Amino acid sequence: MAAESSLARLLKPVAGLEPAMSISDVADRLLTSEHKTFLSLPVVDAEARPLGLVSRYTLQDIFMQRFGRDLWGRRPVSEVMNGSPLVLSLEMSLEQAAKQITAELQYPITEDFILVDAGGRYQGLGTVLDLLKAMELRIAQRNQVLRKALVDLRESQAQLVQSEKMASLGQMVAGVAHELNTPLGYVKNNVQLLDQLTAPLTELARSQAALADCLRDPDCDEQRLGDALDAAAAMREQVAPELLAEDLRQLFGDTLYGLEQIGELVAGLKDFARLDRAMSEEVDLNDCIRSALLIARNHIKDKAEVVQQLGELPRVACAPSQINQVLLNLLTNAAQATVGFGRIQIKSWAEADWVCISVQDSGCGMAPDVVRRIFDPFFTTKPVGEGTGLGLSISYKIIQDHGGSIRVASEVGRGTRFLIRLPRVQAREMKRSA
Ligand SMILES: Nc1ncnc2c1ncn2[C@@H]1O[C@H](COP(=O)(O)OP(=O)(O)OP(=O)(O)O)[C@@H](O)[C@H]1O
Ligand SMILES: [Mg+2]
Structure with a gap:
């Protein structure tokens, strides 16, 4: 991985210039086809340590001056080089290099960057364009990996x-x-x-x-x-x-x-298992409550007494099997939370714009830091194999898809109350839930 991400891929071997080489000779060298792709050429000392970069633009500026070539042509290139060029080690990762280059590069871009080995010896040049291309490729690869991860995640969420x-x-x-x-x-x-x-x-x-x-x-x-x-x-x-x-x-x-x-x-x-052929079926939620209680009866009967206070409700458009699933989960949680023989109270009533159901238990209750997390997927305080921690997160999504809300109030040692509110009239077509 380190080798693959190192800068070696960007290295373009170019012979270094001696500091005493004349400006005219350097200008001629820059015109040759093998040097055409470079903005600048490196100046190195006898030990192959980089001394500076001579930019094509600096030379153009000189030669554009009146008598520029006559005045400057024979002087050593060291006089016009940039003595503090960008020097990067070949050991660096592409990301590190990109970071350093973006931090230090001056505009307009008139130079390349020098690549050195671990010992600081000149190895070749790198161009900003190549770096950009390499970064773009890297980002495209990362995007592809992320896209795949997203698809996998969606799939496993659907499976869960x-x-x-x-x-x-x-x-x-x-x-x-x-x-x-x-x-x-x-x-x-x-x-x-x-x-x-x-x-x-x-x-x-x-x-x-x-x-x-x-x-x-x-x-x-x-x-x-x-x-x-x-x-x-x-x-x-x-x-x-x-x-x-x-x-x-x-x-x-x-x-x-x-x-x-x-x-x-x-x-x-x-x-209970009614198929959601009509998401907008007009349902008496008390029927859902009765149906969920019937199904949960076996689970609850040894743990708690169930008290029902079902008020008169207008029919509401909903997916009954999903609401049943929510109620069954609330009742199961309530039964699992009971200490000794408890009491579960289930109430329903209508408000101006809402139909409400509350499920209240006399169980162990929850501390505030538990309450904060109960709707998170996979959050469970139950032993492995007993709870997946998905019940409430799915319930939350179902109620949200119905345009409603689910709230909780709990006190350790006293019990917990969940309140579900569903709109009497569906504002718009319900989202199809997973
Ligand atoms: N009525 C309740 N009283 C006390 N704690 C509760 C109650 N309902 C939920 N909790 C807490 O919230 C956690 C998450 O509940 P949720 O229904 O999402 O998952 P679970 O019951 O642990 O597992 P699953 O529902 O997948 O079997 C529970 O583990 C429990 O700690
Ligand atoms: Mg549960």
């Missing part, structure tokens, strides 16, 4: 947002699966019980059918009729339909209740 979405989806699916398990379990039990309880009913029906057949049969003798009557009576006693009726009613009722609960959960799930 996606994985956070998947994580909340996973969390939601796990919650719902758990919620479905309870009613499913007792619906299954009830159906097994119903199966056992109703089995003797078929026996009863069969014995009563046999009795009816006997009664209808003119050839049936008394003995057969008596047996059929006894069998039917015994069966009736065994089944005790009047007692069974009550059990069956109860079991069917419970089973139906369980099925309704399952139906409710499935409907909630459908609501």
Whole structure:
């Protein structure tokens, strides 16, 4: 890297001039084609130490004077050289050289710069134009690297947002699966019980059918009729339909209740995961709250009591699945912050221009230096594997894309309150969020 960025690439080997060389000879040398590209030529001593630079312009000035060549032509070049030329070491990086040249270069540019080795011995000249070209190339390369880094960064940001979405989806699916398990379990039990309880009913029906057949049969003798009557009576006693009726009613009722609960959960799930086909869907945010609570219930129920105070809300245009994601994240955070068994209060109300939702917990709260950073991506105080620290930063972006705001107030040991405000009317087409 050092070699690549050193000034060696700019080095143009040009023979140095002896200080005693005459001005006329130097002027002639400057006219030769191999020296045409240079603004100046170096003057070096016997040990190859640079003494100065003779500029093409200085010589032109001299020769433009009346009798200039006659008066000055034979004098040594050392008399008209710049004795403090720009001298750069070949060890320098391109950036260092550029810095020094821009600091020391005089306008108009009438000279090149001298390049020396580590021992200070003259090696050749460098031109400002070459330096500019090298710098431009370097900047173009850097830009390309930066552009690529930006693309990579955007890609990984999109991937992270996606994985956070998947994580909340996973969390939601796990919650719902758990919620479905309870009613499913007792619906299954009830159906097994119903199966056992109703089995003797078929026996009863069969014995009563046999009795009816006997009664209808003119050839049936008394003995057969008596047996059929006894069998039917015994069966009736065994089944005790009047007692069974009550059990069956109860079991069917419970089973139906369980099925309704399952139906409710499935409907909630459908609501929650509603695709954003219409970003401007008119939504009652209380439905979002109920849906998020349903999904989070499993997560919260052992940690806190949930108190809902949902006011009447006008419908607002929003992407419901995104708002659900925000609410789920706030509720999950609140549950994770509880100490012992806490309380989570969720309120909604309408203001003149806004619809507001607050989620307040009685959890551990946050110190001011934590509060300052909670919306930063990847900021988490949770152990590795438990939190990615993306929940609130994504929530912030979602609410911002909806033209709303999300604010927080917190006190260590007392709890935290998040307040979301969404505009009643969307000012303009919502930005599509990632
Ligand atoms: N209700 C709250 N009470 C106390 N601290 C909170 C609360 N909500 C958020 N925080 C703090 O803010 C941090 C960032 O929250 P955020 O939801 O962005 O990420 P996370 O919960 O740590 O991880 P993830 O949401 O990705 O699982 C949390 O680690 C926590 O320190
Ligand atoms: Mg979180």
